[in-house]
Amino acid sequence: MRYRVERDGVRLKVSLGSAVVLGLREARMDVRPTTLYAMLGERCHGACRFCAQARDSDADPRFLSRVVWPQFDLDAVLARLPESNDLRRICIQTVLAPGSESNLVAVAEAFHAVSKLPISVCMNPTDPAWLPRLRAAGVDRVGVGLDCATEETFSRIKPGFHWEAYHTFLDAIVDTFGTGSVHLIVGLGDSDEDVIRKIQDAHDRRCTVALFAFTPVRGAKLDLPAPEVGRYRALQLARYLIISGRARLHDMVFIEGRLAEIRLDPVAIERALDTGLPFRTSGCPDCNRPLYNERPGGVMYNYAAPLTEDERGLARQELLSYIGIQAGIR
């Protein structure tokens, strides 16, 4: 069954960086997105405490995290897509709203009809019967914004959503696509041990993990600081070592929930640090999300491009400030 989207008047939000790559907006960018980020739907019916799109948020709804999402006609986006050589992937995010699944399938079909780029979808748990329809529409990966590493934090930060439903849906995603993506946000109240345990769990479920740094948004309900960068670096390193199969949870030592040691050959850790890869944006292949959590000139939680030598040195210093010697890093 094919889903038809009534093209006239259909509007799609795309991230400002994506709009620039498509030639729909002009702005100076140090790093261009390698994924086209689109958002489908208006105000979300959910109430995640950190989110500018939440139904009860007083934040500017043009934002998601630090990113502005201008709206365009779907046809305008589709018309520019085949000429946008920088792009390696399309990511469609959805908000929680009635009927969003059929719109999502229809928009994925419309993208797939004009471009053979792989398509990721980030969505809320729903009837798993939608998953084969998404795959038939050209989608190759589906991810969920679990955001929290423990059920306790999840119930506090994502009221109205259900921890178990996310995991059941994740299993259905892996059954359909062979893999999945889990978004986790550092800084919502979970300990290092909680986050790393969840990364291991996601990896064992054949999912990759996209790490985000909590970004305070004016008007959103959650009033917390952004995470300490040294801590974020340690969690990025742990994620990289686990997802690449170099380490497991049992190689990590925690003291009262804080990562205190990585019991791994220091040479293996040094090799990983020398690549700079642990500190790159994580998630689906070719997803680089420039300035999603970062201010230009501010803390670069996730590097959207290969790190320069200076950036690798800085990231190492930041990591050392948190875990250093115990991890065998000099």
Ligand code: SF4
């Ligand atoms: S990791 Fe990137 S491409 Fe994948 S679903 Fe998340 S934002 Fe989209």
